[in-house]
Amino acid sequence: MPALNVEFSDEExxxxxxxxxxxxxxxxxxxxxxTGDAIAHHRALREGAEVFRSVFADPALADAIAAAxxxxxxxxxxxxxxx
Numbered sequence: 001m002p003a004l005n006v007e008f009s010d011e012e013x014x015x016x017x018x019x020x021x022x023x024x025x026x027x028x029x030x031x032x033x034x035t036g037d038a039i040a041h042h043r044a045l046r047e048g049a050e051v052f053r054s055v056f057a058d059p060a061l062a063d064a065i066a067a068a069x070x071x072x073x074x075x076x077x078x079x080x081x082x083x
């Protein structure tokens with residue numbers, strides 16, 4: 001299995017150990033879970049940004065927002081360049 005050697009300062013390592021101990025898990029399991037959480041968070045942000053871009057790229061949405069008098073939405077005619 002591939003491995004990754006990561007260096008931590010003494011302070012960071014002490015914090016990691018303390019957190020793992022508080023959670024009742026080995027430090028290796030805590031670091032792996034934290035990494036998995038970071039990956040899932042990054043994917044969710046990337047997917048959310050894509051949904052945002054696709055929604056605000058709709059010129060009809062920009063027109064509807066403008067027609068409703070909302071001033072902080074996409075500007076009609078420029079929606080395809082949003083985000």
